Structures are given as C-alpha cells and as structure tokens.
Amino acid sequence: MVARDALIVANPAARNGRARASVPGVADILRSHGWSVDIAITTCAEHAAEIAAAGEPDGPLLVALGGDGLVARVAEGAIRSGALVAPLPGGRGCDFIRAIGGSRDLHEAASSLPLATERRVDVGFAGATPFLGVATVGYDSRANDHANEAPAWLPAALVYAYGGARALAETRSTSITMTTDGVSRTFAGWSVAIGNSGRYGAGMIVNPGALLDDGELDITTVEGLPRWKYPMLLPRYFKGTHIDGIDIRAARGREIEVTAPVGQRVYADGDVVGRTPMTFTVEQEALRILV
Template identity: 25%
Template sequence: MNALLIVNPTSGASLNSNLLPDLLEVFKSQNLEIEIEQTTPEDDGQQIAAKASTNGVQLVIVAGGDGTIEAVVRAIANTQITLGIIPLGTRNNLAASFNIPNNFHQAVRIIKEGQISSIDLGKVDGYYFLEVVGIGLEASLFPCGEDVKEAAKKNAFAPIGSIFSGLKTFFAFHPHRLTLRLDGKLKYHPRTLQVNICNSPRYGAEIFLAPHAKMDDGKLDVIYMNRSSKLDHLRHLFSAMRGQPFEHELLRTYQASKIEIESYLPLEVHADGIYIGQTPITIEVAPKALQVLLPTPKLLAEFADQAGSNMREDNN
C-alpha cells in the first residue's frame, strides 16, 4: 500500500530527538514501507495531506497530537484515503476516543493489523471538525488559552497577563438568548453561557463533555445549561474534566444530525479550537466521511494483557 507518514516534530512526545529513528525501526520490524514528511510552522499537515491525496496515496499516518490529526483530516475527508494514528501529543483525545494506545509500538501494530472503519465528521459552514464546536464563552476564552501556551514557552511568569485576560473575559461574559433548531423540527430558546456540539466523547484538556457520544452513529451531541449560574457552569466543567457524571436539572442534552443556531447578539464560534466566525451558524454531521484504522477486539485484548503483565512486574 502506498503510505505516507506525517510527523509533527513539535508534538509533546516528538520533542524526544530519538523518537523518529525508533519509530522508523518499528515500521521496519512490521515490514511497512513508508514515505516521511514533517509539518512546519507554515504547514500544519493539511497541505501535505492534500498533496498526498492528489498523488494517489492510499494511507496517511499521522504521528502527532490532536491538532495535527485534525489538520490532516480536513484534507482527506470524503476521500478513499485511510487514516492511521500514532498518538504523540499532550492530550491525545482522538486516539483515546478510538481506543488507540499511546504506546507507539502498539499503534503501529494497529496500522498493520487493524480494521478500517468509517466514522462521522462534523461540518460547520463548510469546515470539518472531529471533536467539538463551541459557541459563546468557551470560544471567547480560547484565544486567552492560546496566549497562555505561547507565553509559557518564554518563561514561567509570562503567562500571568494572559491568565488575567482570561479571567476578565470570564467574569464579563453574560448568558445570551439563543435559538436552536434541531433537524429542522424541534426548536429551543435557551439563555446560556455556551453551547457545545460534540462529535467525540472528549476534547481539549481531556474534557468528557459528551461521554456517551459515538463517532459512527450519524448524530452530533448538543450540550448546554439553561439559565445556569457561572458556578453551575464551572461545576459542570470540572466534573467533565474528571470524567465524572454531572446531574443537574438545568443541563440539557440532545442529539441531532443538523443544528441551526442563532443569537440576538453575534457570538464567537470555534471548531476544534480554531476560531471560525460568529453566529448564526449551521452545523451538520458528515456521516461516514473518514476512513480510519482502529484496533480489532483481538488487539485490544492483547494490549490489555500486556498492560496487566507490566503492572504485575512493576509491583514485584
């Protein structure tokens, strides 16, 4: 099979200079022949993948984090290209949603022996996303989060200004009246701080906002709190970050294949952490739009046995 490996050299685990040679040795041991391209500040992987698509590449493997995977997917969505994943990022939310372990030896086994499955993508005003769309407070806070990450690269005190900016945004933000139309039929008029449309069970800082979301059911999960306080909102967020269920009379969850959202005042919108504009917006599921290599039940059982053996060895 004609295969391309796209490596993000700045992903969390990729910062280890010995990783790429080790990774190539694993591919060699599995008798997998691949070409290699690396992302750059000018190309996050989308252009590389788009070129591969026109050159007849059948398998694109991403060695990186969620952002790199999402960039590549935007180029290969609704094509015959199959995606392979080697999780090297900080969070690896997508790999976790797909049951792909962080151990890259096992991830390469999945590429060699896994099963090709078709999964859904989300689409908002022509823009594909894998994880989530956020409308309102979350989208307004995302630039502050990016500023914190960039400032942290300079020194330990540099992020302080960005943190204060984020706090100012949080306390100044007020609930807004929205109109949600689901599948062209059901209509809701919540007053809320934010609405999330989830395709995957978790996103961001390992936030399990839609723990029961499935990426192959032809539906997107709609989550918001109606007329909630900021304290309720924070409690919901912290519960989701811990992966704990959150029961609250103001919490609303729905499923739909098409969601139309309007607001009296324009609200900012992000898709997988990238600012894409303001309301009004239309979000739709793109069913079976991506082919991805996933572990078989046999491989999952084998990996579980290996983890159990390693744990027993550590305890001895």
C-alpha cells in the first residue's frame, strides 16, 4: 500500500449533482489511508483537460470523479502531461469502469485505490478528440441525443433504451461509406460504432472483441437490419451476442474514416465531438491508469 498525493477532479453536474456531493466522502476515504488530497471542481470539459494537462508523471494522482465524458477529458490532459489517472464511478453509465473491471460502488472503488496497480491502455481519437469507450455515427448518435435528455429519475440501465426507442422512430437506413486501413466500402446501414473499450449505454457491449491494449479499434456496423428487429436486439447488446456477420458485422483497424453521409453528428464517450466526414485513430498504451 502506497501513500500518495491525490487531486480529485470532479464534474459537478454528473448524476445531477450527486458526484459533487460525494467528493468529501471520497476525500475522507483516501485521507484515512494516509493520502494527501486536494479537490478541483471542473467548470467545463475543457477545464478538466486543462487540470490534467498541468499534472506531472510523478505528481499527484488524478482521481477522475464523474461520468465517462469527464474521465475522457481527464485522460485527454493526462496524455499530454503523463500523469497517472484513477477513474471512479461518478456518472450514470460508468462504462469505462466496467471495461477495466472496477467496482461501480463508489465507496468500494475509493477504498480499493490504495491497493490498485498501474496499467497502460490505448486511447482512441475521433478526429483530434480522445475517447476511451465508443465513438458513434448514425442511429447510435441519435439515440445518444435523446439519452442525454432523459429524465433524471430514469435508472441508468434504461437511459439508452429510452434514447434508442425515441431514435428508432426518426432514424432511417442510409448509404454509409467507411474506409478501414485503406480498404473502402459503401453499404446501406443504420450505424457505425467504433470502440476502444467497446462499451456504452450503461453496460452494452457493442464491440464484443474490443481490448484496451491491442493497438486497434473495433468496429460494429448495423446494416440490413429491419426496423422491427431493433427492439429485440437490446438484451443481446448487453450480453455482447448481437454480431451475426450478416445484419450486424464486426471489423477491426487502426484507422477508420467515415466519409458519408456528410454532416452527421459524431459522439464519443457520450459527448458530441464533431460531424462526418471524420477519421478515427488509436494510440497504443497512451494512458496510465490505476486499476
């Protein structure tokens, strides 16, 4: 067990303010292990990245307390500074926490940090924006629009189902052009999900083969699927058994470009990061995390 200097970087909006309310308790847990703890409450996503970018490889541990978006922004800064990051479950989905096998109980996760070990993980890039989980184009992005607007009382496990149901009524299959490591193809489809950890939507395993340290991004495309089948797929997404090689296909690559349709919004780790055309890349073992 190592006593550390730690800086808690908290998103005050995560889980409708509950993440911020939990900061003193997390600080007390870490201090009970002999840690020196400071606190930084972020004012925006860019602020979180700036805080992490000001860190140092041998400086305070950056304890990221918020959702997947906050963890991604702390990672963005930490890639530049070389600082070590410890993600804690402060959001609704906590998909990166799930991917690294961490506890989604905040008290348990904070209490276990003194016994955690360092590892390096890959970081995906949607254009110039780093992401740890999944970047999406098409139906999945539209579902994210609605999921972000879901009522606060809705349980985390149902937020994406809510968003997906609303998106289903207004999304249409369209012509998608995608180039993977120089090989291009055009298909009629609903969505493209490009995964680093491969998880989104509070537990959905959209890219079942994704690994966080293989130097590649996994791709799941929904192509010839009839609209009426979509709701029936939801349980299979949580199990990671939805890939059939026909309507839902899996691929993998280091550089993926989605050029058409033009102007569609791209989400990464639950936040809008731009519009198509966009190129997605990966940097292997770019981030130090405490697991």
